[in-house]
Amino acid sequence: xxxxxxxxxxxxxxxxxxxxxxxxxxxxxxxxxxxxxxxxxxxxxxxxxxxxxxxxxxxxxxxxxxxxxxxxxxxxxxxxxxxxxxxxxxxxxxxxxxxxxxxxxxxxxxxxxxxxxxxxxxxxxxxxxxxxxxxxxxxxxxxxxxxxxxxxxxxxxxxxxxxxxxxxxxxxxxxxxxxxxxxxxxxxxxxxxxxxxxxxxxxxxxxxxxxxxxxxxxxxxxxxxxxxxxxxxxxxxxxxxxxxxxxxxxxxxxxxxxxxxxxxxxxxxxxxxxxxxxxxxxxxxxxxxxxxxxxxxxxxxxxxxxxxxxxxxxxxxxxxxxxxxxxxxxxxxxxxxxxxxxxxxxxxxxxxxxxxxxxxxxxxxxxxxxxxxxxxxxxxxxxxx
Amino acid sequence: xxxxxxxxxxxxxxxxxxxxxxxxxxxxxxxxxxxxxxxxxxxxxxxxxxxxxxxxxxxxxxxxxxxxxxxxxxxxxxxxxxxxxxxxxxxxxxxxxxxxxxxxxxxxxxxxxxxxxxxxxxxxxxxxxxxxxxxxxxxxxxxxxxxxxxxxxxxxxxxxxxxxxxxxxxxxxxxxxxxxxxxxxxxxxxxxxxxxxxxxxxxxxxxxxxxxxxxxxxxxxxxxxxxxxxxxxxxxxxxxxxxxxxxxxxxxxxxxxxxxxxxxxxxxxxxxxxxxxxxxxxxxxxxxxxxxxxxxxxxxxxxxxxxxxxxxxxxxxxxxxxxxxxxxxxxxxxxxxxxxxxxxxxxxxxxxxxxxxxxxxxxxxxxxxxxxxxxxxxxxxxxxxxxxxxxxxxxxxxxxxxxxxxxxxxxxxxxxxxxxxxxxxxxxxxxxxxxxxxxxxxxxxxxxxxxxxxxxxxxxxxxxxxxxxxxxxxxxxxxxxxxxxxxxxxxxxxxxxxxxxxxxxxxxxxxxxxxxxxxxxxxxxxxxxxxxxxxxxxxxxxxxxxxxxxxxxxxxxxxxxxxxxxxxxxxxxxxxxxxxxxxxx
Numbered sequence: 001x002x003x004x005x006x007x008x009x010x011x012x013x014x015x016x017x018x019x020x021x022x023x024x025x026x027x028x029x030x031x032x033x034x035x036x037x038x039x040x041x042x043x044x045x046x047x048x049x050x051x052x053x054x055x056x057x058x059x060x061x062x063x064x065x066x067x068x069x070x071x072x073x074x075x076x077x078x079x080x081x082x083x084x085x086x087x088x089x090x091x092x093x094x095x096x097x098x099x100x101x102x103x104x105x106x107x108x109x110x111x112x113x114x115x116x117x118x119x120x121x122x123x124x125x126x127x128x129x130x131x132x133x134x135x136x137x138x139x140x141x142x143x144x145x146x147x148x149x150x151x152x153x154x155x156x157x158x159x160x161x162x163x164x165x166x167x168x169x170x171x172x173x174x175x176x177x178x179x180x181x182x183x184x185x186x187x188x189x190x191x192x193x194x195x196x197x198x199x200x201x202x203x204x205x206x207x208x209x210x211x212x213x214x215x216x217x218x219x220x221x222x223x224x225x226x227x228x229x230x231x232x233x234x235x236x237x238x239x240x241x242x243x244x245x246x247x248x249x250x251x252x253x254x255x256x257x258x259x260x261x262x263x264x265x266x267x268x269x270x271x272x273x274x275x276x277x278x279x280x281x282x283x284x285x286x287x288x289x290x291x292x293x294x295x296x297x298x299x300x301x302x303x304x305x306x307x308x309x310x311x312x313x314x315x316x317x318x319x320x321x322x323x324x325x326x327x328x329x330x331x332x333x334x335x336x337x338x339x340x341x342x343x344x345x346x347x348x349x350x351x352x353x354x355x356x357x358x359x360x361x362x363x364x365x366x367x368x369x370x371x372x373x374x375x376x377x378x379x380x381x382x383x384x385x
Numbered sequence: 386x387x388x389x390x391x392x393x394x395x396x397x398x399x400x401x402x403x404x405x406x407x408x409x410x411x412x413x414x415x416x417x418x419x420x421x422x423x424x425x426x427x428x429x430x431x432x433x434x435x436x437x438x439x440x441x442x443x444x445x446x447x448x449x450x451x452x453x454x455x456x457x458x459x460x461x462x463x464x465x466x467x468x469x470x471x472x473x474x475x476x477x478x479x480x481x482x483x484x485x486x487x488x489x490x491x492x493x494x495x496x497x498x499x500x501x502x503x504x505x506x507x508x509x510x511x512x513x514x515x516x517x518x519x520x521x522x523x524x525x526x527x528x529x530x531x532x533x534x535x536x537x538x539x540x541x542x543x544x545x546x547x548x549x550x551x552x553x554x555x556x557x558x559x560x561x562x563x564x565x566x567x568x569x570x571x572x573x574x575x576x577x578x579x580x581x582x583x584x585x586x587x588x589x590x591x592x593x594x595x596x597x598x599x600x601x602x603x604x605x606x607x608x609x610x611x612x613x614x615x616x617x618x619x620x621x622x623x624x625x626x627x628x629x630x631x632x633x634x635x636x637x638x639x640x641x642x643x644x645x646x647x648x649x650x651x652x653x654x655x656x657x658x659x660x661x662x663x664x665x666x667x668x669x670x671x672x673x674x675x676x677x678x679x680x681x682x683x684x685x686x687x688x689x690x691x692x693x694x695x696x697x698x699x700x701x702x703x704x705x706x707x708x709x710x711x712x713x714x715x716x717x718x719x720x721x722x723x724x725x726x727x728x729x730x731x732x733x734x735x736x737x738x739x740x741x742x743x744x745x746x747x748x749x750x751x752x753x754x755x756x757x758x759x760x761x762x763x764x765x766x767x768x769x770x771x772x773x774x775x776x777x778x779x780x781x782x783x784x785x786x787x788x789x790x791x792x793x794x795x796x797x798x799x800x801x802x803x804x805x806x807x808x809x810x811x812x813x814x815x816x817x818x819x820x821x822x823x824x825x826x827x828x829x830x831x832x833x834x835x836x837x838x839x840x841x842x843x844x845x846x847x848x849x850x851x852x853x854x855x856x857x858x859x860x861x862x863x864x865x866x867x868x869x870x871x872x873x874x875x876x877x878x879x880x881x882x883x884x885x886x887x888x889x890x891x892x893x894x895x896x897x898x899x900x901x902x903x904x905x906x907x908x909x910x911x912x913x914x915x916x917x918x919x920x921x922x923x924x925x926x927x928x929x930x931x932x933x934x935x936x937x938x939x940x941x942x943x944x945x946x947x948x949x950x951x952x953x954x955x956x957x958x959x960x961x962x963x964x965x966x967x968x969x970x
Contacts, residue, residue: 098402157401195404204405216399224401 006176008169009034011139012078012104012162014176015146017048018184019102021076023068025053025061027083030116031166032106035078058083062090069099070197070205074150074190077101080166081108081122088126091159095130095221097206100153100160100191102146107266107317108166109353117354118166120266120318124294124326130221132160132228133294135265139169139176141247144239147184151235154191156224165317167354168267179243187242225296232293249298251290252305254280258287260369261309263331265291268315268350268357275362286366291327299334306340313346313369315357316378324378325349347378355382414928418947418965424938425961426855427914428834431478431493433859436798436806438838439464441478441493442915448496449907453900456496457503462841465533466526466805468572469555471498472564472895474802475686483862483913489876492906499903510841511848512539517819520545520602522589525553526801527608527792527808529576534812536579540819543602544581547588553610554793555801557635558657560664561891590764595788604787604815607765608808611758611774611793617652621709626716630657630755637664645670647750650719652706654683658755659690662698667891670751672698677705677724677737692894696887705737707744709752718748760794771796780824781811789815810839820848834859856961860914864958869921870911877906916959922951
């Protein structure tokens with residue numbers, strides 16, 4: 001094991017390298033390009049024995065990885081924003097085809113207007129494609145999640161999308177542990193698909209399917225996604241045994257007796273931990289909860305984690321115009337029908353399009369959440385008025 | 386195979402992903418096709434522009450494979466004087482080479498020269514069933530070519546040459562620093578091996594008449610050339626003090642002039658003028674070319690003009706001689722007058738307009754006229770003559786039955802390559818007629834790219850009753866896909882004597898490349914219209930219906946949907962499309 005100072009982008013590439021990826025295809029797009037460049041370098045120098053397919057578009061990237069994965073190859077790619085959107089059609093295909101592709105998406109707001117900066121509007125728009133969705137807080141988690149992602153994807157046969165914040169994680173360098181390759185290989189055995197595309201034994205895959213059969217295929221996907229919660233937890237436990245780190249489906253921080261719990265994802269969580277520590281130092285009962293999985297959504301774990309709180313606030317770095325933040329909707333939906341449903345759940349829209357979410361911003365959230373009459377409609381944080 | 390059936394009654398019967406027992410091969414998606422792509426070799430511009438009908442792209446590609454034997458065989462079949470054209474042709478192939486638009490044209494002539502130096506056996510030509518007899522008049526490039534092909538078809542050929550040695554203009558008109566006599570001798574010897582009876586020192590119109598030839602032979606081929614230098618028409622010229630350019634070159638060749646002193650004026654701007662000036666320089670004189678228009682209008686090849694100047698020839702443009710100055714029969718100088726360029730004349734070139742009062746006297750010790758050569762109509766009375774030579778039809782026939790002609794005697798471009806090409810065409814068409822075939826039909830069958838040149842390879846095919854193996858349309862540059870070309874690479878530099886050597890030596894100026902250098906130059910060829918196995922069609926076919934076997938590709942029309950992506954990604958323009966008939970009802 002060694003420690004390197006790596007950007008989030010390079011951490012993702014090292015994660016792919018440690019996972020013995022066999023085929024990678026990519027199309028450059030900021031702020032993700034560093035991943036592709038590092039992968040290209042790893043392949044060119046022979047450290048990663050993989051086929052690197054230079055592709056003409058993200059659509060082709062996903063198409064070629066689906067085909068490669070059908071043959072039994074372990075496949076990886078990375079993209080961002082408009083590139084992810086261009087893949088949309090094939091994201092459905094990959095999930096329906098049950099190919100365990102792992103993809104890193106570097107969160108960047110969707111145009112128009114043009115922007116390079118961070119929010120999750122690209123990935124939350126792909127929520128319903130049948131992919132497993134993870135959100136990472138720091139560079140180490142990105143690397144570890146790629147490895148965990150392959151384990152999970154190949155066991156439940158669904159593709160995995162690992163999200164990191166553009167700029168905050170993708171371009172920020174910090175110490176990252178590079179695991180011992182042999183240990184990772186013990187954790188992640190070679191991929192052996194139950195059905196493999198093989199010219200020697202030709203079969204048509206995913207041909208025309210009539211209404212008497214289609215629905216069951218979808219139901220099986222839903223079952224696989226449900227199973228993913230248990231498999232992900234086991235993958236996390238086994239990972240902790242080998243590498244000494246655990247992430248969980250979600251990560252409660254000082255929530256045990258918290259009256260107010262703030263929910264966040266991605267790099268905002270790091271800032272939030274500092275703010276919580278300040279308040280705890282003053283003796284206030286306040287905690288934070290990181291949601292790591294958007295799909296499958298860890299409903300039961302969320303309900304347990306929120307049990308002590310009287311009030312909840314959800315900080316969303318994305319917005320579904322016409323309703324509010326996607327995580328806010330998910331949390332409210334998960335609490336529905338339980339005793340906890342009566343808790344006020346404040347929705348906060350923060351950091352859209354890369355605006356910094358500072359400790360001071362978070363103090364505003366805390367004040368608002370604690371107020372006697374928090375707004376029912378989502379609150380736009382730090383908006384010029 | 387027993388029929389299988391999938392039964393999906395319960396959820397547990399389902400596989401985790403949709404998989405069929407069979408494949409999509411039963412679905413013949415090729416039936417959707419509107420455009421049908423097919424591999425079709427087309428004409429490269431180099432081939433299309435060769436007056437000889439020489440397979441430039443063929444021998445260049447064989448050379449790039451290092452297969453010089455194949456290169457030489459292809460070349461020799463189409464060009465019996467390849468070692469000559471490899472030195473004296475003005476390279477229309479290179480001017481047309483599409484690589485010119487990418488970086489610089491292929492040095493095709495340099496490759497041809499290496500190929501022409503190989504000793505190879507050209508496969509026997511299809512022999513005529515009944516040999517006929519033919520008289521060939523003149524042993525320049527046209528006469529030699531015609532005689533060679535007719536002899537090779539098995540006909541009885543008598544070759545009449547007015548002088549002692551064969552070669553005509555090649556021997557007497559082109560100096561050895563451009564075409565060494567040893568090279569010419571070797572070529573002539575090789576051609577004569579086809580079985581040609583030589584009648585040298587026999588001049589038409591003096592020693593034998595056209596009527597006699599017509600009576601003795603079943604056909605006559607006239608190629609006496611154009612050897613009468615035009616007069617420069619200045620007072621004093623009639624005294625014999627002015628030397629005609631071709632006569633000067635011939636006398637030097639025959640050893641009649643071994644050295645020169647002083648200043649030599651050469652009047653004219655064509656290749657004969659350049660050759661006379663460079664020859665005079667080599668004999669020890671200072672040579673000055675006087676041309677009446679500007680440099681842009683000089684008919685000589687630009688490479689020759691540049692080389693002449695580099696060697697020390699002085700080129701004076703926009704001047705014309707108006708009077709010869711002499712003492713007795715000895716020239717002492719020329720009075721010249723300056724010109725300016727006027728409006729374009731009937732031939733499109735600007736007319737030189739004299740500027741009165743600009744007369745000067747320039748001292749000279751010899752004046753050579755090289756303003757052009759005329760045909761001697763007296764050699765064959767009774768034929769139809771135009772302003773620039775004998776009138777012939779598209780096949781090469783004169784107005785008299787069984788009298789054919791080609792070369793400078795005919796009104797056509799006066800180059801060695803054109804002479805060879807027209808003589809070759811006449812030979813193939815006369816042979817075809819003697820075989821009972823229609824020359825008009827044969828001509829359209831063997832033409833290269835619809836142009837004046839014909840192909841011996843195609844004549845072979847036609848005689849063997851084979852269908853034509855190729856299209857004759859010429860690939861345009863924008864039909865190539867430059868996205869897939871190798872990076873730009875410099876054109877090879879030819880070995881050349883230092884220009885200063887021209888003062889003293891008749892040694893050949895341009896040398897021969899090594900076979901390795903020529904092969905690597907040949908490898909720059911973009912392979913216009915010719916598949917060279919790059920695999921693009923095989924790689925890019927989205928339906929995987931291009932297959933590959935020992936360098937050849939095959940399209941599976943059961944599945945080709947006619948997207949024509951293969952056509953778009955072919956860097957060579959070697960895949961064509963046609964509309965499927967079925968859609969036309």
